[in-house]
Amino acid sequence: MNQIDTILTLIAQKHLGIETLETRSSDSLDFHDTAVWCIRDALEAAFKAGVEVGISLPAPTEADIARD
Template sequence: MNGAHDVPTTRPEKPVNPSTLPAAANQQLAEIAATTLGLETLETRHADRLDFHDTAVWCIRDALEAAWLAGAAYAGRHTSQNDPHAIQGTGSVTARR
């Protein structure tokens, strides 16, 4: 990558294992990807036309925001009320389009 706009086209060396997340989290990520990015699946399909997408930055931001809010909501439901570092969530996430 030589320029400011160069984007890596290969997957990082460290494999991402979706099984490390609970099934509910994977389902929520898939829903976020579908509603904000228009992606049919987050599974690798080993075909460039299926695995690479031309996506607007505002859609990517919406997806990241939705994922962050979902994590914050989860943390708010699963941390002690006495924990000063607990993130209090906002509930369900509605992505804007």
């Protein structure tokens, strides 16, 4: 599991009450009723996590930007 998957799984567990983000091929395990305020909290946590990861990355050089 990479860093993004780990972060997303932790957010799903904490804010949405979802044990795993892996497909388990069962409607009762793969589909969830979730309150909108929980979804908002999860999205806010994901945004903040993205900001934190972005801050920790080195600034791109001109060569990096030119490659994109």
